[in-house]
Amino acid sequence: MRPISAFVVFVAVVIALVVVFYIRRWRLREEYSLLWLFLSAALIVLTIDQGVMEWAADRLDVAYSPAVLFFLALAFVAVMLFHYSLEISRLSDQNKMLAQELGILRAKVEVAGGPAAPSGTPQASEVDLPVPDDDAL
Amino acid sequence: MAETRHTLAGLRRLVIIPAYNEARSLPGVLREVRAAAPDFDVLVVNDGSADETSLMARSEGCAVLDLCFNLGIGGAVQAGFKYAVEGAYDVAVQVDGDGQHPADQIESLSRPILEEGVDMVVGSRYLVPGRYEGGRLRRLGNAVLSRMCSLLSGQRVTDSTSGFRAFSGRALAYLAHRYPTDYPEPESIVLLARRGMRITELPVKMGERQYGRSSITGLRPLYYMIKVGLALVLDVIKEAPRRQEGGKA
DSSP: OOHHHHHHHHHHHHHHHHHHHHHHTTOSOHHHHHHHHHHHHHHHHHHHOTHHHHHHHHHTTOSSHHHHHHHHHHHHHHHHHHHHHHHHHHHHHHHHHHHHHHHHHHHHHHHTTOOOOOTTSOOHHHHHSOOOOGGGO | OHHHHHHHHTOOEEEEEEESSOTTTHHHHHHHHHHHOTTSEEEEEEOSOSSSHHHHHHHTTOEEEEOSSOOHHHHHHHHHHHHHHHTTOSEEEEOOTTSOSOGGGHHHHHHHHHHHOOSEEEEETTSSSSOOOSOHHHHHHHHHHHHHHHHHHSSOOSOTTOOOEEEEHHHHHHHHHOOOSSSHHHHHHHHHHHTTOOEEEEEOOOOOOSSSOOSOOTTHHHHHHHHHHHHHHHHHHOOOOOTTTTOOO
């Protein structure tokens, strides 16, 4: 195994470990974890078995086989970025809806005779409840 | 016409005042609105202000929506629309919290909606004789956007960026679902027109804001114009909203 291959395999394993770490901490959702684990596996396969790359380059009629790899890597990054744009748009929409609904519900609760504390003053729920520890979960 | 007046008497009217850090100007604005438009309920949408905006509004005895963080003008006004829809209001008039909009025109702005079935009435600064003061770039931006709005909506628009406007129940129901976030005024004209709603303008003489400064200064009118201009073009290809989207509201 060439040194560069060993290095790439090492990087791929580190990626996999990082992904597993965050999955265990509940901080990475399944679909993303699968994606990144797949990327790590693909890196290892392509590094160890160079024949796959050469075969793909041959089928696509590309003279310089690493170019196929560069293309795939760029395409992967572009698709991921677009996916994140979609996700951010969706989340900020939902975020906005939540804030609006919360404001309306709060106004209704006040009309119904609930505790009327204007925003800015600390509310009972913010002061008294113990804050759950993230790591304890 | 006594009969018209009778049927109009039972209609529900709302003034929506989006306010972000307007504690200083708000009491004056609220008193003016009360005096000029006694038939209207008043809702202040406190858009995550850091000052006493919410307390001020409460001490004047009007309904307050406290948003837990700053949503920007589009999100704040839309929260007001949702409130209006839930309260089954027949007309809602949006009035800025900074005292620029003349409270004594709230009634006249809502009249075409209650009496003629118009869906949105925009108070236009450019229909009054004499020139509205403001930077050259701002006037240019407004002119370009208004021309685009006229073109895309098929209705004559002279002041597409005016935030002093009245909405019918039908327009409120639609905008509660779909309202642009950043600079919503020009876009909402096109969105409503493309839903087949009627839009008119009335001349309005606007004052200077009492405190604070406009967020659109320096080169920003240019940025605003390009951004909103692109958004207007994109609105043309947007689908009509599907039923299930936007939750229950």
